[in-house]
Amino acid sequence: MRILAIATRVIKELIRDKRTLTLMFVAPIIIILLLSVLFSANSTTNVKIGTVAVSKTIRSNLDNTKHVAVKTYDSKKQAKKALKDEKIDSIIQKKSSGYSITYANTDSTKTTAVKMAFKNAVTEDTMTTMKNQMGTMKTQLQTTASALTKVEQLLPAKTRAKLASQASTPKTTTKVTKVAKTKVTNHYVYGDSSTGFFDKILPILMGFFVFFFVFLISGMALLKERTSGTLDRLLATPVKRSEIVFGYMISYGILAIVQTIVIVMATIWLLGIDIVGNVFNLVIINLILALVALAFGILVSTFARSEFQMVQFIPLIVIPQVFFSGIIPLDSMADWVKDISYIIPIKYSGDASTAIMMHGAHLSTLGLDIGVLGGILIVLTFLNIVGLKRYRKV
Amino acid sequence: MTDSIISLTHLVKKFGKQTVLQDVNLDLMPGEIVGLIGPSGAGKSTVIKTALGMEVADGGSATVFKQTMPNRQLLSRIGYMAQTDALYEALSGRENLQFFGKMKGINKKNISTEIKHAAAVVDLTEDLSKRVSGYSGGMMRRLSLAIALLGEPELLILDEPTVGIDPALRRQIWKELGSIRDEGRSILITTHVMDEAELTDRVALLLGGRVMAFDTPQNLKKQYEVPTIEDVFLKAEGVQS
Numbered sequence: 077m078r079i080l081a082i083a084t085r086v087i088k089e090l091i092r093d094k095r096t097l098t099l100m101f102v103a104p105i106i107i108i109l110l111l112s113v114l115f116s117a118n119s120t121t122n123v124k125i126g127t128v129a130v131s132k133t134i135r136s137n138l139d140n141t142k143h144v145a146v147k148t149y150d151s152k153k154q155a156k157k158a159l160k161d162e163k164i165d166s167i168i169q170k171k172s173s174g175y176s177i178t179y180a181n182t183d184s185t186k187t188t189a190v191k192m193a194f195k196n197a198v199t200e201d202t203m204t205t206m207k208n209q210m211g212t213m214k215t216q217l218q219t220t221a222s223a224l225t226k227v228e229q230l231l232p233a234k235t236r237a238k239l240a241s242q243a244s245t246p247k248t249t250t251k252v253t254k255v256a257k258t259k260v261t262n263h264y265v266y267g268d269s270s271t272g273f274f275d276k277i278l279p280i281l282m283g284f285f286v287f288f289f290v291f292l293i294s295g296m297a298l299l300k301e302r303t304s305g306t307l308d309r310l311l312a313t314p315v316k317r318s319e320i321v322f323g324y325m326i327s328y329g330i331l332a333i334v335q336t337i338v339i340v341m342a343t344i345w346l347l348g349i350d351i352v353g354n355v356f357n358l359v360i361i362n363l364i365l366a367l368v369a370l371a372f373g374i375l376v377s378t379f380a381r382s383e384f385q386m387v388q389f390i391p392l393i394v395i396p397q398v399f400f401s402g403i404i405p406l407d408s409m410a411d412w413v414k415d416i417s418y419i420i421p422i423k424y425s426g427d428a429s430t431a432i433m434m435h436g437a438h439l440s441t442l443g444l445d446i447g448v449l450g451g452i453l454i455v456l457t458f459l460n461i462v463g464l465k466r467y468r469k470v
Numbered sequence: 471m472t473d474s475i476i477s478l479t480h481l482v483k484k485f486g487k488q489t490v491l492q493d494v495n496l497d498l499m500p501g502e503i504v505g506l507i508g509p510s511g512a513g514k515s516t517v518i519k520t521a522l523g524m525e526v527a528d529g530g531s532a533t534v535f536k537q538t539m540p541n542r543q544l545l546s547r548i549g550y551m552a553q554t555d556a557l558y559e560a561l562s563g564r565e566n567l568q569f570f571g572k573m574k575g576i577n578k579k580n581i582s583t584e585i586k587h588a589a590a591v592v593d594l595t596e597d598l599s600k601r602v603s604g605y606s607g608g609m610m611r612r613l614s615l616a617i618a619l620l621g622e623p624e625l626l627i628l629d630e631p632t633v634g635i636d637p638a639l640r641r642q643i644w645k646e647l648g649s650i651r652d653e654g655r656s657i658l659i660t661t662h663v664m665d666e667a668e669l670t671d672r673v674a675l676l677l678g679g680r681v682m683a684f685d686t687p688q689n690l691k692k693q694y695e696v697p698t699i700e701d702v703f704l705k706a707e708g709v710q711s
Contacts, residue, residue: 313570
């Protein structure tokens with residue numbers, strides 16, 4: 077009874093706080109839309125290469141590469157000036173011993189793009205040279221063959237007949253060897269050819285929004301209860317400490333469910349993101365994450381004396397979650413860095429949501445993620461119930 | 471004092487190294503209003519928090535309804551009003567009353583009559599539907615008092631209840647407190663207003679974590695040979711320093 081009364085009260089307060097409510101539902105949609113635009117526009121890198129004394133074939137090879145533009149300079153000095161003025165991203169100079177390349181290197185993706193383009197151009201150049209050489213060899217062969225026939229005709233008829241009987245003249249027919257183009261057909265298990273980085277981070281982002289808002293708003297709410305004295309007043313009634321914590325859990329759980337549905341609907345309708353699995357499963361995962369965020373928020377609020385101090389916990393608690401959530405690939409990191417991610421709740425929700433959205437996983441196969449989240453939740457909730465003893469000794 | 475409602479004996483309370491209450495002896499009988507006066511920092515709020523079980527005594531004993539505090543179940547029989555208004559400003563006056571009524575465990579049938587009565591006492595009946603955020607300071611104070619009155623608790627613990635309330639209403643509130651006492655219920659009240667202290671049955675003067683004097687206002691004035699409680703207060707404080 078009391079749990080429900082607390083939950084309804086918290087929800088009532090939330091609903092009447094129109095600005096916070098708008099922020100919770102509109103802000104994630106705006107950020108997701110922005111990110112989707114940003115990442116789809118940024119998937120290609122355009123580079124400008126300045127060349128000095130580079131052969132025409134390599135230049136045209138480079139120029140034919142997508143997203144690469146070539147500008148020829150007469151001297152290295154001119155090219156260097158252009159590089160300094162940020163007109164070009166790198167300089168390729170042909171020297172007697174080979175090539176010398178200077179990168180601006182202010183953007184590592186551009187450096188990589190130039191390296192790739194140049195490598196391809198050189199490979200292609202080598203291939204062309206080889207092809208040309210083969211062509212030359214072919215003409216030489218033809219010349220030899222015709223010369224041979226001429227020699228043959230100069231021979232006396234008798235010898236010619238003898239020769240013919242010994243071996244039939246090798247017919248030097250030149251076959252035009254056409255290299256059959258290998259046909260490649262792409263099949264995508266998830267999404268289509270336009271599926272990119274954004275699709276990968278979306279499940280994690282969704283969890284992040286739920287975590288961030290529930291953490292901050294619930295922490296602030298409890299802090300306000302404490303500073304305004306309502307918590308004391310509440311604890312001066314026979315309410316159990318656990319009833320307060322559970323009441324908050326119900327109300328913020330409902331909030332998280334609504335928020336998740338709004339975000340999921342926005343991603344499906346506005347962005348046309350493909351969700352393979354069941355949306356309901358996604359809601360369940362985010363609900364558990366929201367409860368963890370709530371428990372974090374309540375716990376942290378006990379260490380904050382004001383709203384301002386509460387905000388100071390964002391870089392300490394929320395931002396690291398983003399780093400280790402999987403948005404930045406952890407595979408290439410050192411082992412001890414990877415280990416940190418094992419205590420990050422968003423990692424588990426991110427893994428589970430990714431499995432649901434991209435592989436259509438069912439909840440029953442996500443036992444580990446749900447189990448760990450559940451474990452964190454139970455420990456934090458217990459700490460919160462005990463922690464309220466600070467304000468009332470029973 | 472076998473049938474006392476509140477009984478604090480040799481109560482000691484420390485926060486870290488600081489001893490806030492050194493030796494507090496206080497008792498509250500049924501049908502009695504006890505006033506707790508003393509300068510800021512004397513430990514008035516700590517006495518109240520210990521009586522409510524929010525703090526645990528480091529020495530001596532604190533019993534309420536003959537049971538040692540802290541005790542959660544007993545809280546349903548106590549009405550508490552803190553120094554701060556402690557209201558949910560996003561909710562209306564009625565919603566605040568309903569919420570705290572439910573928390574106190576008042577059953578559904580009685581809750582609306584209880585709210586009606588409590589609101590009438592503090593003269594808020596017409597403003598119950600308004601959100602608390604639109605209330606004036608005095609209205610908030612009155613609503614806070616109304617919450618404490620909910621459920622007709624046998625014991626009322628009021629921390630500075632009449633701050634910011636105009637004289638006419640203050641008189642009305644004291645009249646109500648008087649009738650509560652006449653019903654046999656008890657009130658522990660802290661105050662800064664010395665003429666209010668005159669209205670109580672007994673006054674406890676708290677100074678430096680000790681109860682310096684605890685008697686009826688008349689006896690105190692006689693004892694200190696002064697005409698008002700305010701003078702008692704000033705004289706006692708002078709002796710201290």
